[in-house]
Amino acid sequence: MTTLAPPPTSSPSSGHRVAPPADGGFVARGRRLFTGPAEDPRWTRPALWAILLAATALYAWNITSISGNGFYNAAVYSGTKSWKAFFFGALDSGSFITVDKPPFALWVMGLSARAFGFGTWQLALPMVAVGTGSVALLHRMVKRDFGPVAATVAASALALTPITVAINRDTNPDPILVFLMLLGAAGLLKAVRTGRLMPLVWSAVAIGFAFNTKMMQAYVVLPAFFLVYLWAAHGSLGRRIRHLAVATVALVVSSAWWMVVVDLIPVSSRPYIGGSTDNTVWDLVIGYNGFGRIFGASSSVGSAGNGASFGGSAGVHRLFNEVMGGQISWLIPFATIALIAGLILRGRAPRTDARRAALMLWGGWFVLHYLTFALAEGTFHPYYVTAMAPGIAALAGAGGVTLYRAFREGSAAKWSWVLPAAVAASAAWAIVLLQRVSGSGTRYTVAEIVVGIAGTVAVLGLLAGRFTRREGLIGFAALAAVVALLAGPAAYSVSAATSATNGTNPTAGPSTGGGMGGMGGMGGGPGGASGSSRTSGTGGRSMGAPPSGGGSAPSGTDTRPSGSETEDSGTGSDRTGGGQAGGGQMGGGGTQVSSAMITYLKKHQDGATWLLAVATDQTASSIILESGQPVISMGGWSGSDNAMTLAKLKSLVKSGKLHYIIVNSDGGQGTNSEIATWVKSHGTAVKSSAYSSGSSSTTPSSTSSTSSTGGLYRLDASDVG
Secondary structure, three states, X not given: OOOOOOOOOOOOOOOEOOOOOOXXXXXXXXXXXXXXXXXXXXXXXXXXXXXXXXXXXXXXXXXXXXXXXXXXXXXXXXXXXXHXXXXXXXXXXXXXXXXXXXXXXXXXXXXXXXXHOOOHHHHHHHHHHHHHHHXXXXXXXXXXXXXHHHHHHHHHHHHOOHHHHHHOOOOOOHHHHHHHHHHHXXXXXXXXXXXXXXXXXXXXXXXXXHHHHHHHHHHHHXXXXXXXXXXXXXXXHHHHHHHHHHHHHHXXXXXXXXXXXXXXXXXXXXXXXXXXXXXXXXXHHHHHHHHHHHXXXXXXXXXXXXXXXXXXOOOOOHHHOOOOHHHHOOOHHHHHHHHHHHHHHOOOOOOXXXXXXXXXXXXXXXXXXXXXHHHOOOOEOHHHHHHHHHHHHHHHHHHHHHHHHHHHHOOOOOHHHHHHHHHHHHXXXXXXXXXXXXXXXXXXXXXXXXXXXXXXXXXXHHHHHHHHOOHHHHHHHHHHHHHHHHHHHHHHXXXXXXXXXXXXXXXXXXXXXXXXXXXXXXXXXXXXXXXXXXXXXXXXXXXXXXXXXXXXXXXXXXXXXXXOOEOOXXXXXXXXXXXXXXXXXXXEOOEEEOHHHHHHHHHOOOOOOEOEEEOOHHHHHHHHHHHOOOEEEOOOOOOOOOOOOHHHHHHHHHOOOEOEEEEEOOXXXXXXXXXXXXXHHHXXXXXXXXXXXOOOOOOOOOOOOOEOOXXXXXXXXXXXX
């Protein structure tokens, strides 16, 4: 069995700096911040700063035009107008219905919006910060166990993961989820090394906050966390079990506190829980955001709409298909080989070996996420897989350095082939991925050439250097291998940073197909959302921009980015067009909701809490951002929520809290037939001539207007019998 040499001690000739005399002064600490610890090679900290700068540039490029997900943007805006809406994560400031996720990510963005004002960059800023923070955190963890080279490779791989770049430029909750999970991993590894309880407790608390960001997706890594601590932590078995029991209590408390508080509040005093079937957070946890994602709509605990896949059909091959391959799979062949070989190489190490524990953690992170995402039959969006990127990146760095040391130092001939084979496998796969998009742009052609040349140089150089004992050739070949592995992801990442992004279903690189499977386009919201054609800005205005009449942007905020970004159900980057024309047209249950209609509604709101009641979250969020006023979504994201009942509608109308409602001719999404029938019988139809004008634009795909069979109705207290 190969024994891996420890890192060399610091000496002037080793490339490491000699430790200076102890100096606790402010200047010395500031210098170390930029140059790193004295025991590190001179290049380590500058390389980290360069990676963090590049990551920030990718995530924040043209930040004022990042429109984000209008659904979550509307909820953040509502939270800036009402602390009640802020706490519950309500879509509207009147707190009629919540979004279909817990609110922690909304809280983070909401605090940014409250501090700096509501606008495009204010919502994107926290996502950029946690995205860059995740890269720094992964570097720190990998460096602790595998050294600066491994940490640099891992950080570079995470920063350049295409889907990670795309989602870090959005306002979906996933970047915050990933950062919190990495905090949990950092606490776990510290607990494993020290055998102390508190790092494990803080690890559990971090995962609990991740749960309150995206519910059960945060728990995917838990089996790996429990196994690694139980196997590798210092202390007796009984002590380890007791520590895990205490950490489990911390996990439950930090996960469940918001859910318990909300479910204990009377339903009359809180908003309806969007996405649930019985108006409880617990149902949302186990159904729509839980087993419904894994088993789909056919599951007894699933929920309607949880069968749409925007990443292709479920199966072990899913993450390599034409939709998903370019988003996440570049380094999977290398990471898989590195994981297996690394565990074999550490096979005879002591039980508490820190490097094996780290490989187990990152390997478990990768494998558990892979199986979950590949086999999930419920709603699936490509950006979900950003959660597995840290595992792949860590294995690429830590596993790669482990293979490199074995390649150079191992006496067994078999290790002469493993590293070149791993590089060859991932380089060949990268060429396949780039071939799929040949003709999509010069950057992909250049990337393919670079991968081919660098991969060939790496494999041949490694083999030649190994058998000729030329250390310089081996080092050069290893550098070529890094270039070969990262050239493809870099091309996709630059595309994600410089092209318009689909706020509901962000992806990187050129479009390679819609990837639709399952229910053919039906589906849950942005966390399970359909890519329904809805604008990322109404009237040409960014979704992140302040609503008209709802506050103003701070100085310097670009509220009208060039090239309004629109959303479609495809998965490509380099994508604009589609969606709705200027003038703020928003589909509302078969009836257009124009800027002219919104102006009319605001003029005749007559003190009502809500400007309007509409069918779904998509329509409501667009109107909230256009008008700055609360709007009721009667049916949640898919229109199937039972948030609005006839009795509740009558109560709102009678109390003067609601005057206007849009219904379909047949009830339609979010408007059940009983409500539609009652509204048409008791309300007054508002003719389009009351608010429309010749200047109002309409969408080519939507031609229906208010009529006697469906549309906008006015209701007053006198209409309630």
